Amino acid sequence: MRSAIKVPWKEPKTEGPTLSQERHAEHVLLRLHTLIKAGYRAKLGVEASGAAQIDLIHSRAQALTLWPDGTVLDRFPTQIEDDNERTIIHCDDHTTFEKFIQSVPSPTLLDKISRTSLADALWLCVAIILGIVLLSLLSLMQGQL
Structure with a gap:
């Protein structure tokens, strides 16, 4: 079993019903950092519709997309046991995100070298x-x- 990757999450300060823009940006970057630390490689892109996204590729795990709102979406059938066909981890769902990170296999030595x-x-x-x-x-x- 791999050593646990600590998800650096801080409880957000809210401004009304939504996160402040600064806290939201920090949250998205922390998610990106955590996914890269778990062995994912970021591939930046913009969809034909103009929506910005970050595709994340891992040699031994499912590919993901990180949306600007912090939502993580897999592009293949899910590996997390729930009632959905796909893994959709919303920006405020820290428990599922941590569970997902712990399920990602460690990168191989060849992955690290490459x-x-x-x-x-x-x-x-x-x-x-x-x-x-x-x-x-x-x-x-x-x-x-």
Whole structure:
């Protein structure tokens, strides 16, 4: 079983019946961050209707869409046991979101490596080359002593 991913949720302050815009934006970004931490990759896009959305892809779990209102919708038959054919996690349904996050399989080592940025890969190569050079110099210096 995977280690639990903590969902960083704070109880929202309300302005009348709806969340303030600032709190709502923070809530959507926290959901996005939590999904990416669980192994999803974000793919930004706009539908033909003009609706903005973030598609989230995971190598070992169902693909999702995060809507601007914070709703999470799967694009395939649901893996969460409820009465719906599809998983629809509304922005104020924190319990179902946490349950869903805990059900997502951990990303594999290959997934983690493939998400490494080019800059990170280049720095790793530089570090490996410097390590080899330093080890070679040390072995040459020991041979001369």
